[in-house]
Amino acid sequence: MSEPVSVSVCMATYNGQAYVEAQLTSILDELTPHDEVIIVDDASSDGTVAAVQALSDPRVRVIRQAANRGYVHTFEAAMLAATNDVLFLADQDDEWVPGRRAALVEAAQEAGVAASNLLLLGTDEPLRSPLTGRPWLLRAATSRHRVRNELRILAGSAPYFGCAMAIRRDLLPLVTPFPDFLTESHDLWIATVANAHGVLRHVEQPTVRRRIHSTNASSEKPRGVRAALRSRWMLMRAWREAQRRVQTA
Structure with missing residues (x-):
């Protein structure tokens, strides 16, 4: 009989005291005793770490960074510290939908x-x-529309969010290390690599409830022209780097 699949939840926290307890409660309710939650705290100045530690759950491990490195590097650190079969990404301020673990593991x-x-x-x-x-x-039917999916990413019209993603562990060497030029949108980088490699699956079932508030890391407000152009150029470089990694894998 095969061993059950184990899950590592990878979370980056920064001054998330207000919502992190509710998020972790929704996560831990989904997990098995063999799963783990890796939290890398990005030098929070509030009570985030204390709120996490107050849960006293042995499945939760906190790694504290001495200096603030930004959410991209912090998520990468959490992923690299994970030990289980499937890695889930989780933000500090959302709430999981029941059934998420089963749907994304499959x-x-x-x-x-x-x-x-x-x-x-x-x-x-x-x-x-x-x-x-x-x-x-x-849409599940467009999972393998690689050119179309990538064009949507470049156009800013692809709804790929890290908080709704899972990665099989053997693909971690393709995704990490993150490129040096990646200063935002780690989720679009992961989707780009998966799209280039032909290993992306769209799950139509919603698996997370996203909390919108004034301190979200990703703003809902439109960007200025220069910022938008910088972002598109970064994503074009990401596609080229993803292609290179696939070719040399």
Whole structure:
């Protein structure tokens, strides 16, 4: 009989005291005794670490960074510290939907990288596309539309969010180390690598309720032109780097 699949939840925290306890409660309710939660705290100045430690759950491990490195490097550190079969990414301020573990483990085990839909906490409505205003959803049927998916990423119209992703452990060497030029959008980098390698699976089931508030790391407000152009150039470089890694894997 095969061993059960174990999960590592990888979380980056920074001054997240207000919501981290509710998020961790929703996560721990989904996990098995063999799973783990790796939290890398990015030099918080509030009571985030104390709130986490107050839960006193042996599945939770906290790694404290002495200096603030930003969320991209902090997520990478959490992923590299993980030890289990499937890595889940989790933000500090959302809440998991029951059934998330089973849905993403199945998809990640079969494909390699799973990306699901999400809902807005408080309304259970889907996000709206910043381009069309319509519900912003992933469709299972487009999982392997590699060119189309990448064009959507470059255009800023692909709803890939790290908080709704899972990665099979054997693909970690393709995803990490993150490129030096990656200063944001670690989730789009992971989706780009998975798309280039043909191992991406869209999960239509929502697996997380996203909390929108004034201190979200990713803003809902439109960017200025220069910032948008810098972001597109970074994503183009990410696609080229992903192709290189696939070719040399």
